[in-house]
Amino acid sequence: MKQNNSGCFTAAVVGMSRFIVLFAWIARPIAFDAAFTSWIMPCLGVMFLPFTTLMYLILITNQVGKSLSGTDWLWIALAVVVDIAGAGAAAAQNRNRIPQGVPGSLPPEPPAAPPAAPAA
Numbered sequence: 001m002k003q004n005n006s007g008c009f010t011a012a013v014v015g016m017s018r019f020i021v022l023f024a025w026i027a028r029p030i031a032f033d034a035a036f037t038s039w040i041m042p043c044l045g046v047m048f049l050p051f052t053t054l055m056y057l058i059l060i061t062n063q064v065g066k067s068l069s070g071t072d073w074l075w076i077a078l079a080v081v082v083d084i085a086g087a088g089a090a091a092a093q094n095r096n097r098i099p100q101g102v103p104g105s106l107p108p109e110p111p112a113a114p115p116a117a118p119a120a
Contacts, residue, residue: 018050024057035060051086055079 025032025042035057036042045053056079059072068076098105 017054018046021046021050021054021057024054031057031061034066049080049083051082052076052079 021042025046032042042053045056055075056068059068059075060066063072096106100108
């Protein structure tokens with residue numbers, strides 16, 4: 001069976017974005033306080049949409065009026081796509097670990113063909 005390891009790269013990118021968001025939160029708490037009104041949204045962002053949270057933090061701290069406009073929403077949408085792609089790649093990579101018979105699991109492999117009888 002052919003192995004596809006592209007999910008590992010996607011998982012590394014998503015995992016690294018979580019690390020960067022946590023590091024930015026520890027290193028620059030004032031920027032997080034300016035971008036978010038409470039601590040719950042950054043926590044949810046780190047858990048579910050880390051790249052989107054990071055992109056929002058970068059975009060909102062560089063704004064004067066503290067609101068996103070124009071192409072900023074395009075960057076946010078692109079970050080959401082990256083986060084969803086990371087979750088989808090992880091799900092596709094681990095699909096063979098789902099027990100047989102559960103919806104979403106791989107179909108059973110057909111039995112191997114019996115060896116051919118030697119010619120007499």
